[in-house]
Amino acid sequence: MAAVAIVPHLLRPEAAALAGQAVDWLTSNGHEVRVAGDDPVPAGLAAYSVPPDALTEGLDLAVAIGGDGTILRAVDLVCGTDVPVLGVNVGQLGYLTEVEPRGLRAALEEYFAGRYIVEQRMMLEVRIEGHEAPGRAQMALNEVVLGKTAPGHTVRIAILINEQPFLTIAADGLIVASPTGSTAYNLSARGPIVSPRLRALVVTPVSPHTLFDRSLVLGDGESVRLEILDGRPADVVVDGNSLGVLVPGDAVSCRAAPHNAHLVSFHGRDFHQILKAKFSLADR
Numbered sequence: 336m337a338a339v340a341i342v343p344h345l346l347r348p349e350a351a352a353l354a355g356q357a358v359d360w361l362t363s364n365g366h367e368v369r370v371a372g373d374d375p376v377p378a379g380l381a382a383y384s385v386p387p388d389a390l391t392e393g394l395d396l397a398v399a400i401g402g403d404g405t406i407l408r409a410v411d412l413v414c415g416t417d418v419p420v421l422g423v424n425v426g427q428l429g430y431l432t433e434v435e436p437r438g439l440r441a442a443l444e445e446y447f448a449g450r451y452i453v454e455q456r457m458m459l460e461v462r463i464e465g466h467e468a469p470g471r472a473q474m475a476l477n478e479v480v481l482g483k484t485a486p487g488h489t490v491r492i493a494i495l496i497n498e499q500p501f502l503t504i505a506a507d508g509l510i511v512a513s514p515t516g517s518t519a520y521n522l523s524a525r526g527p528i529v530s531p532r533l534r535a536l537v538v539t540p541v542s543p544h545t546l547f548d549r550s551l552v553l554g555d556g557e558s559v560r561l562e563i564l565d566g567r568p569a570d571v572v573v574d575g576n577s578l579g580v581l582v583p584g585d586a587v588s589c590r591a592a593p594h595n596a597h598l599v600s601f602h603g604r605d606f607h608q609i610l611k612a613k614f615s616l617a618d619r
Contacts, residue, residue, distance in 0.1 A: 336367065337396060338369060338393050338395050338396075339361055339395060339398060340369045340370070340394055340397040340398070340409075340412070341358060341380065341397075342398065342399045342412060343401060344404075344405045349436065350405070351377040351380075354379075354380060357398055357439060358379075361443070366447075369385045369389075371384075371385070371387055372385055373386075387412075394413065394418045396421060396446065397419070399420055399421065399432075401425050401426055402424065402432070403426060403430050404575055405422075405425075407431075410476045411574065414458070414594060414596075415474075416594075418597065419453045420597065421599040423436060424436070430519075433600055446599065453598065454597070454598045454600050455595040456596040456597075456598060457513050457514060457592070458475060458592035458594060458596050459475040459512075459513050459590070460474060460591070460592040461473045461474070461511075461588075461589050462587070462588045463586075473573045474594070475513070475574045476596050477512065478512035478520055479589055480511075481508055481509045481561055481571055481581070482508035482570045483570075484567060485567065489505040489507060489544055489567075490507075490566065491565065492563060493561070495560040495561075496551075496557060496558070496560075498558070502547070503564065504540055504543050505543070507541040507543075509538070509541065510524060510537075510541060511589045512537040512539065513536070514529040514531045514534070516537075524539050524542075527552065529552065534591060536552070536559060537551070537553075538551040539551075559590070561586060561587045562585075563582060563583050564583055568581060569581050
């Protein structure tokens, strides 16, 4: 029998209810259920709580029940393993999720019958070189963002590509996105949409105070280093999670991660059709 981690959205009652249904089906079919114990455990799931360092040991599947943010959390929990993540949409957009709530049981049946495929998604390795956390590394499925800490001001950032100086900009912020993250904050900042089949890094300025306001698309063998220059500090946010404030002299480096994210699909996700549907793109 399989070991399955349940990763529900922690603030949505519908997600907690679906998690309970998933647990009932899994346990009645002889599977082991685990819930990460580093977060508040929803009512009814406390019996399945395990320490974070034991969550992925021998794990076969992670079921994320929420929106895209819950998918990102599940991917982070199993990062560095080959454990696939099945996304159930209880969010608003659900761009990364695979099934709707009413299809959860059928999805589990299909998965354990072996009728599924696994999509590989490139991740980013983000290394923070700060005065408080030298050399700290974090993996990201979507993006890393350096942003201003106060309204009405900019942050000055030096961009180095492959350790060579490229450009210094003053902007509201700077995004380094993966292909998966190209349809997230990067898209809102007018960055390019990149197929998840590619392996690339997308560097996009946010409201730059310069005439050069274009994105850079780099190969997966290249690296980006962002250095905070004199002036104001910058928030560093990885996949929506704030990791603190960087001050002048601190830096963030990004490259393709050594491990991919693994997302469960049942019919093969058509990226272009999903893009069209989720963003309500109409034919002329």
